[in-house]
Amino acid sequence: MNLELRQLIEELRAELADLPDSLAYAEFGEGAAIDAVPAGLPADLRDLLLVADGLRAGRVELASSSTLAGIQYHLDYAPDFSSIPQDRAGWLVVGVRSDEPIFMDRGTGAIWYFPPTGTEWFMSDAFEELAPDVESFVDYYLLGPGYADLTPADDRWFAFLDEQGLLDEDDEDGS
Template identity: 40%
Template sequence: MRADLEADQPATLLWAQIHQAAPAHEIPAEVPRPVRELLEVADGVRAGDVELWGTADVDYRRVMLGSMPELTGVSDEPADWYYLGDLAREPLLLRRDTGAVWWFPRTSGDPFYARDEFEELMPNLEYFLAGYVFGPLYLDAATDDEWWEFLDRHGLTAEDGDDEEPGE
């Protein structure tokens, strides 16, 4: 996918980038294992409405944990969380103890800090990547955009069984 995006540059730079791997020695020790594994493949990912932060953003994002809404409890226990990235410019957090990806579901037009919901989106980073970043769940949380069209061209928008005829 990285090669296909790079082949279409500069057009794709506005809506998608899968950066080269971060050298292992540049990944801070505090980065949770699942995120470390991602950074060893891609030091940051922009995929339409999803942006997963790279090594250059670790320190800044750690500080941002202190400004999460009170209802989340994140600012009380920031060491329990990792600021993974943004989904439609709203925080995606990873619980360090479980590896689950959390978000502020869009149940209203209010900004995330004015909502009273904060919940687990996926049980781990691998499922989040497969479903929401590189798969058929993207539209459940994002917009129909160039990234969705790119996923569709690569056959990644149909859930298992969606493209089968009855009886197949």
């Protein structure tokens, strides 16, 4: 994980700790101990868990090292048109967006999801890549202007990002 993103996570964690109501909409876990992170995870995900062992930001939650195994059941419900049923071992559920799974392609590290189509995700006919890797996903979609693309309406996390000046597209590197 790049140093800039690591510092941003640490700064936001400290800022949230000073806000008494922040647990209602956000929680950044402390980094996991190396031996607590499950073996065999992609390197980018391992790095994230070592910095923040679980990240809840508004309607998006990335699993902690202790909850990761418990959300893999989503793989069983992936629509047949997606590549997940044909290569279940090649995918990992890394979190949820409003109770809908966020997937990682183990081979490429890319982050994927079922975008809103007016039907439940498991009956969807669309499956799209969100970001080329976990770091880009966290930077743009969890901690930046892309959060608004993932959520149906403004919420407290969106307002927090705005207060922190993190929603300005001009400050982003285009990821």
